[in-house]
Amino acid sequence: MASSSTAQDVSRCDLCKTAIAQSYCDFCHVNICKPCIGEHISDDYKKHIIVPILQRKSTLIYPECVIHNNKACKHRCTECDIFVCSFCTASKQHRGHEFLQLEELFNTKKHNIQNDADELESQIMPAYEDIAIDLEKQIASLDDQYKKLTTEMSKQREEIHREIDIVINQMEKEIDEIKVKHQSILHKHLDEIKQLQASTQQSLLSLREMEESNEISSTIQYSSKNEKFGMIPPKLKIIMPKFIPKQIQRERLRDVFGEVTSLSTKMEDKEYTSKKPNTSxxxxxxxxxxxxxxxxxxxxxxxxxxxxxxxxxxxxxxxxxxxxxxxxxxxxxxxxxxxxxxxxxxxxxxxxxxxxxxxxxxxxxxxxxxxxxxxxxxxxxxxxxxxxxxxxxxxxxxxxxxxxxxxxxxxxxxxxxxxxxxxxxxxxxxxxxxxxxxxxxxxxxxxxxxxxxxxxxxxxxxxxxxxxxxxxxxxxxxxxxxxxxxxxxxxxxxxxxxxxxxxxxxxxxxxxxxxxxxxxxxxxxxxxxxxxxxxxxxxxxxxxxxxxxxxxxx
The missing domain is CATH 2.120.10.30 (TolB, C-terminal domain)
Incomplete structure (x- = not known):
């Protein structure tokens, strides 16, 4: 309650720009001080909805009936799938049809929007963050891991001296190529995850805006994307190449020295189950x-x-x-x-x-x-x-x-x-x-x-x-x-x-x-x-x- 009062204290009138606003017009979406209310409603007092500022955006704005002028549609005909006003519900066109209250549909969608936003923020986005952090750690440790690999090869090289240097150089080149491929795979996957993170962040921002909105049409038309975002991609696990030494035989120097295993990519599935609160x-x-x-x-x-x-x-x-x-x-x-x-x-x-x-x-x-x-x-x-x-x-x-x-x-x-x-x-x-x-x-x-x-x-x-x-x-x-x-x-x-x-x-x-x-x-x-x-x-x-x-x- 204290935070709400503070918000009211700093809200200025959108008309005079100086006085503190005590009221809000739910039709025009503007803050208004008491002296400015009369001027604001002077053009058409019937359409303006003045409420205390703490109750702003509490009045639902119903769509206007396309058939009956100045009538608000407060129901939806389930048979025709259109918004209807009270005159429409009594007409022959809709006789015997079933009607749903838009306020109930609006509240249900609002509830779903809040749940989706909470789920994005508390579950889905942290899952993407976890994958991104894991990829960044893999990238950061690449140099140390590949340095360890080349060190093992150098020990083997010392045992066979100068004869193996040519083979060593060739195989080190192969390792560098594998490393580049390894980095490329990790960076590519990281870029994909970053893009998905951005998409979920944008979706969350849109949902937060819709939470504040009192527009019925756009809210009812909202369709959840959480099931799509909830399909968390598996974590990328790349199995490091291995150096496998062999007994030295000069006539088969390359085969004897050993081999570097190819890069192996493994995707670890990350299970994600949508956890809805009891209220849903x-x-x-x-x-x-x-x-x-x-x-x-x-x-x-x-x-x-x-x-x-x-x-x-x-x-x-x-x-x-x-x-x-x-x-x-x-x-x-x-x-x-x-x-x-x-x-x-x-x-x-x-x-x-x-x-x-x-x-x-x-x-x-x-x-x-x-x-x-x-x-x-x-x-x-x-x-x-x-x-x-x-x-x-x-x-x-x-x-x-x-x-x-x-x-x-x-x-x-x-x-x-x-x-x-x-x-x-x-x-x-x-x-x-x-x-x-x-x-x-x-x-x-x-x-x-x-x-x-x-x-x-x-x-x-x-x-x-x-x-x-x-x-x-x-x-x-x-x-x-x-x-x-x-x-x-x-x-x-x-x-x-x-x-x-x-x-x-x-x-x-x-x-x-x-x-x-x-x-x-x-x-x-x-x-x-x-x-x-x-x-x-x-x-x-x-x-x-x-x-x-x-x-x-x-």
Whole structure:
């Protein structure tokens, strides 16, 4: 409170420039002393909003209605996705539509902005700083390390005297070249880190400015970049060359003297998990509600994947993978290489599309209309996939003889991990008999698989160790066998899985405890689920060509 009073004491009137300002105009954003208030509001007293200076920027500035003059828009129509005034809400155009209060949206975005700024400042930027310091230390120690290397070589040179001098000079030249390359790699990586630091700093400054802003339109349009910035690059660790001495034989002097190993570069992954304060917990709505119904132009929708409402990828029982926006306008169409339906689709953080072309045992990546083959299997068929928080790819697959199923983690086209058996050597997943095995990575890095054939959700940790199996929840209204189809997770590490037999969606907490159903949104055999960056749930249903956007969290 003392600091606020001090700030008021030093604030001068923006009109007369001399008197201390006791008030503030929330419309014009100027400090005003009491004598100047009358002059300031004389042009149009209705539009000016005079508040005590300690309450400056406390009045929300609503956008004006484009249809009704001098009316402020205080709601957003969820059906039309536009701001509306009180006259608009009562009009025939919006009859029966659902409206959201802009003040609530504004406050939610403000809260997210503050959390993002705090996260950038307290977690992400220090991580970049740590990498930069480590690189600078490596650069600073290069001379000492390479001096030690040449000293070891000199000791060997003393033993074979003048005959080896020519070879020594040649190999020292090689070391100098390696050192230059070493420095170049470190400087290049340091420059990249410095650029990322600058970007996060600029983002933080922008967020701080937005925290002070009371402009609704720009604030609501804010989209967080923290997930992108939160992808902390791995630390660069370069293995120093080694000098390996050999027994002296004059006829093979070069080979006998030894060799300098080549420069080896190793990237150490730095795990980063976004740590949101408790105040950002998204609680479940008492009554989930359908916000939109999107016509996807597919007779039988089977898959959906999206990052936001501008690009929603869908697929059905044809070779077409179609991209729509939230209004249902077709943006793009991709055809599978085989000409058959894709077994599964997903999108990465850059918005690139990935799909399983199971008929030809291949996983493709499509970006800017360019298709790239990233995984080609033999003896196994890829079925379902998901992109992880570290940009790895998790793929479920079954063997050609239909006797085995497994999960494989890929980095690019390289296998990093295979998950198939528990600690007792028993299969974690059912065989191909009914081969649907949707997969997703939870926020706690658990790997969750909906095993339709086993009637279970199988969850293992990051290392592939079994954590639990969930086999359903007893309920008089859900009397059909539990057969999970699609599976997804949200920002609170809750697990959502579709049960088409019981026409509902199960919500579990991260340790497998049942929380509740979603069964009120006219669901009919839900087949596929996907949660976008705004925490909206997209649902595809069997035999329906319309996809639903559902709000299920507060």
């Amino acid at each position: 917990v998204r609680e479940l709505l008492d009554e989930p509600k359908v916000l939109n119904r999107i016509k996807a132009g597919q007779k039988k929708l089977r898959r959906v994947a999206c990052l936001n409402e501008d690009q929603i990828w869908t697929s059905g029982e044809t070779a077409d993978i179609k991209c729509f926006n939230i209004q249902g306008v077709l943006q793009n169409t991709i055809k599978t290489k085989s000409g058959y339906l894709p077994y599964d689709i997903d999108v990465d953080r850059d918005g690139a599309l990935l799909y399983c072309d199971g008929v030809i045992k291949t996983v493709y990546k499509v970006k800017n209309d360019q298709t790239e083959e990233i995984i080609k299997l033999q003896g196994w068929t890829p079925v379902n996939l998901c992109v992880t928080s570290s940009s790895d790819l998790l793929v479920t697959m079954f063997s050609d003889d239909n006797t085995q199923s497994k999960v494989v983690r890929y980095s690019g086209s390289s296998v990093k991990q295979t998950i198939q058996f528990d600690d007792e050597g028993q299969p974690l997943y059912s065989r191909r008999t009914i081969w649907i095995k949707y997969i997703t990575e939870n926020r706690n890095l658990d790997i969750c698989v909906s095993d339709y054939g086993a009637g279970a959700v199988v969850v293992v940790n990051q290392a592939g160790k079994l954590r639990f199996r969930y086999t359903g929840h007893t309920s008089p209204s859900k009397n059909q066998p539990f057969k999970p189809r699609s599976i997804t997770t949200d920002s609170q590490s809750r697990i959502l899985t579709a049960d088409c037999n019981n026409h509902c969606i199960y919500i579990l907490e991260e340790n497998g405890q049942f929380l509740r159903y979603i069964d009120n949104c006219d669901l009919k055999s839900p087949m596929c689920l996907y949660i976008d960056n705004n925490e909206y749930l997209f649902v595809c249903e069997d035999e329906r060509s319309t996809m639903k956007q559902i709000k299920y969290v507060k």
